[in-house]
Amino acid sequence: MSHSNQSGLDRRDWIKVSAAGIAATAITGSTSAQSALAGPVNITKMSDPVPTRPLGRSGIPVSMLNLGTFRNPGSDRLLRFSYANGVRYFDTADTYGSEPVIGRWLKEDPALRNQMFLVTKEHPKTPQQFIDKLDERLAALQTDYVDLYLIHGIGNTYGSDYKSLDWPKSKEWQAAFEKIKKSGKAKLVGFSCHDSRRAEFLQAAAVGGFVDAIMVQYTPWLDKESKLNKALDACHKAGIGLISMKQISGFGDKVLKDVPKHVPYLKEKNLTAYQGLLHAIWSDERIASVCVSMVNTDQIRENTAAIKSFEPMKLTDIHDLRDTVLACDRTLCADCDGQCSRAGGTKASLGDLTRLLTYHDQYGYRSEAKRLYRELAPESCDWSDADLALAEAACPNHLKFSSLLPRASQCLS
Ligand code: SF4
Incomplete structure (x- = not known):
C-alpha cells in the first residue's frame, strides 16, 4: 500500500454502521457522496474498538489512532470503514470539507454520536468569534456538541506579530473557553499548532492552565533537550491532553520499500515503515492519540493492525528507525523550530x-x-x-x- 496514494479506493468494503454501532450491513450507496464511489458491497465484520489513552486531565479515553479527514476523497466510506475497524476518534475542521459528510453519517445513525470522540476547529480572530463560530461547526456536523473544539493552527497566520502567543494565557480567551464548555457545545477546548514557535505556544498553555488539549506537529525522535520536548513535558505535567499530527508525512515510496529491510525491529515484528513510526510515537506516553490522514482502506487496515500489535519500543530501536528514515529523501518539515x-x-x-x-x-x-x-x-x-x-x-x-x-x-x- 502507499500512503501517498490518493486513490486506490477499494469498492468491496463499503459498510454501513448500524444505529447501535455494533453491526454492519450491506448497502447499495444512497447519499450523493456515496453514489460517486459506491459499488457492490460486502458485509464487513466489526472490530473491537482500538485501544485508548486518557486525554490529559479530562481523563476522557480517546482512540490512540484517529482519522484525519482533511480534503479526503471518499471520506464518507473511509469514516465508516475506520469505525468498523475500531477507530472512535474523528478529526475535522472548518476548512476540511468533511464536516457535511460526518453530519450526514450522524443523521443516518444518531446513536453513533455518543460512541465517538468528535473534534473540529475554527479560525477565530477574537474570543467572541470563537464562541459564535461553534454554532456553524455544529450545524455543519448536525450535532449538538463536539468533544473537542480547537483554535485551528495557532501561529503566524493569526498575525506575524505573534500576539497570539498570549492567547493560551489570556483572561479573555480563558473566559471564552469556559463559556463554551459551560454551554455544553464542546466538552473540551484547545488549539492545534504546527507553527515554528509551537514550543512557545505549548509553554504558554502550560502556564495559562485552561487549555484542555493541544494537537501538535510532532516527531518520535525529538531531542530530549529541545524546546519542544521540554514544552511537551510542561503540558503533560499540567494535564493538557496531547495529540500528535503531521508526523508521518513527506516520505516517498523509498521509505516504504527500503526502511523495513534495514531496521531489525521492523523485520522482527513484520511491520511496515509507517507501522514502525506509529509504534515509535505511541512509545511516548505523553501522546494520547495520533492523527493520521488515512486515504484508502489499506491504510486503515495497516494502521489499525499496528495499534493492535503495539508494544513500547526501546530507545535503540527508535534511533535505528530514525537513522534509516532520515537517510531517505523527505520533503516535509516534521519538527520545525525554524x-x-x-x-x-x-x-x-x-x-x-x-x-x-x-x-x-x-x-x-x-x-x-x-x-x-x-x-x-x-x-x-x-x-x-x-x-x-x-x-x-x-x-x-x-x-x-x-x-x-x-x-x-x-x-x-
Ligand atoms: S530545520 Fe528542517 S525540521 Fe527544522 S524548521 Fe527547517 S525544515 Fe523544518
Whole structure:
C-alpha cells in the first residue's frame, strides 16, 4: 500500500454502521457522496474498538489512532470503514470539507454520536468569534456538541506579530473557553499548532492552565533537550491532553520499500515503515492519540493492525528507525523550530514552504496548498537571500532545500 496514494479506493468494503454501532450491513450507496464511489458491497465484520489513552486531565479515553479527514476523497466510506475497524476518534475542521459528510453519517445513525470522540476547529480572530463560530461547526456536523473544539493552527497566520502567543494565557480567551464548555457545545477546548514557535505556544498553555488539549506537529525522535520536548513535558505535567499530527508525512515510496529491510525491529515484528513510526510515537506516553490522514482502506487496515500489535519500543530501536528514515529523501518539515531559516540567514519560512510543497505534490491538495501559500507573508516566501547549504546542514530532517524550494516557488506561486 502507499500512503501517498490518493486513490486506490477499494469498492468491496463499503459498510454501513448500524444505529447501535455494533453491526454492519450491506448497502447499495444512497447519499450523493456515496453514489460517486459506491459499488457492490460486502458485509464487513466489526472490530473491537482500538485501544485508548486518557486525554490529559479530562481523563476522557480517546482512540490512540484517529482519522484525519482533511480534503479526503471518499471520506464518507473511509469514516465508516475506520469505525468498523475500531477507530472512535474523528478529526475535522472548518476548512476540511468533511464536516457535511460526518453530519450526514450522524443523521443516518444518531446513536453513533455518543460512541465517538468528535473534534473540529475554527479560525477565530477574537474570543467572541470563537464562541459564535461553534454554532456553524455544529450545524455543519448536525450535532449538538463536539468533544473537542480547537483554535485551528495557532501561529503566524493569526498575525506575524505573534500576539497570539498570549492567547493560551489570556483572561479573555480563558473566559471564552469556559463559556463554551459551560454551554455544553464542546466538552473540551484547545488549539492545534504546527507553527515554528509551537514550543512557545505549548509553554504558554502550560502556564495559562485552561487549555484542555493541544494537537501538535510532532516527531518520535525529538531531542530530549529541545524546546519542544521540554514544552511537551510542561503540558503533560499540567494535564493538557496531547495529540500528535503531521508526523508521518513527506516520505516517498523509498521509505516504504527500503526502511523495513534495514531496521531489525521492523523485520522482527513484520511491520511496515509507517507501522514502525506509529509504534515509535505511541512509545511516548505523553501522546494520547495520533492523527493520521488515512486515504484508502489499506491504510486503515495497516494502521489499525499496528495499534493492535503495539508494544513500547526501546530507545535503540527508535534511533535505528530514525537513522534509516532520515537517510531517505523527505520533503516535509516534521519538527520545525525554524533553525534552517536562522542558519540560512533568511526570513523565509523554509519549513512552511516544504510543508506546502508536500501538500501539493504528495497529497494532491493543489489549490489548498496554493491558498495557504498566498496567506503567507511575502518575506516568508522569499528565500532568494538564503544560504541553502547552511540551511540544509542545520535541518535535522536533512531536507534538500536546493531542490525543494525552486519547485515550491514554481508550483505554489
Ligand atoms: S530545520 Fe528542517 S525540521 Fe527544522 S524548521 Fe527547517 S525544515 Fe523544518
